[in-house]
Every structure is written in structure tokens, then in C-alpha cells.
Amino acid sequence: MIAHRLGMVPLVSHRLNELLPRHECGCEGLLCPLCSVELSLDVTCQTARKDVTSRDILSVDGTTQPVLQNPEDQGVLIAVLTRGQRLSLRMKAAKGTGREHAKWVPCTPSKWHYEETPSCPDDPTTVMLSLELNGTASGENILSCACSILREKLSKIHSNIG
Helix, strand or coil: HHHHHCCCEEEEEECCCCCCHHHHHHCCCCCCCEEEEEEEECCCCCCCEEEEEEEHHHEEECEEEEEECCCCCCCEEEEECCCEEEEEEEEEECCCCCCCCCHHHHEEEEEEEEECCCCCCCCCEEEEEEEEEECCCCHHHHHHHHHHHHHHHHHHHHHCCC
């Protein structure tokens, strides 16, 4: 149960663009430093009760942390300890895509509509898109990456046709 909760904690990393996808890494899924980040969690309960949350997860190299919506956000509940109990572990996190698992989807399109733009005679209609983000990336970054992936796929299709 703890492993499942840890696996669902959204993370944000400054190394995201540097990390290789697991299937492209030469470590054959062993999660080396080229395709993963190492995290730790070490909490001891000194009182009657202690909530262990995603706020307690620390990055070994300081580049990755759990997503928190605001400074008061306590994070995702992982476990509840009682006096004298300790939860200590090291874990690795790898970059993934929504095609592999829904937990890696950074946003959902919440709505889109067409909007008339009379100031632009070449294209009188603009598509307006609203996204709900989970905090792992900015909307601009998400759309930029999506466009890059689409360009790459279209380029492959074009080269296979021609």
C-alpha cells in the first residue's frame, strides 16, 4: 500500500529534459542516474501520531521534489505512524508518459472552443484551449513538448511516404 501511494505522488524535476526514457537507456530498466532520480524518506514518530506525507520526500541530489499546490499544502498522505515507529526508505523515480500510465499525464484539457478574431483577416477563427495542470510542468512547457512530439511524428510519416 505504501509503494502504491508513493508511486502516485506527482514530482517536478529540474532534470526532466536531461533524463532518458527508460526504454532508451542502456541500463535495461535498472534505473540508473541517466534515466532516474533517487529520493529518500526517513520519518520517525516522537509523538502519539505522525502523518507521513509527500512533503517528507527528499531528493538525494536536490533536483526533484513533490508537487505542492501552495506553501501550506501538506502533500499527499503516505502513512500514519504512532509513537516509536519509523518509516525509512530510498526510492527511484523514472520519467514516463501518459501512454504508459495515467499518473504521468501532466494535464487534462478541461475545455476548448472556437473564438472569432475579426482583427486577423487571414484566420478569423482561433481555438481557445483551457488546461487543468497537476503542477509537474507549466502549460507553456506542456504545449511546447506536445508540438515537438507531433512535429517529430509527422516528420517520420512524411519521410516514410516520400
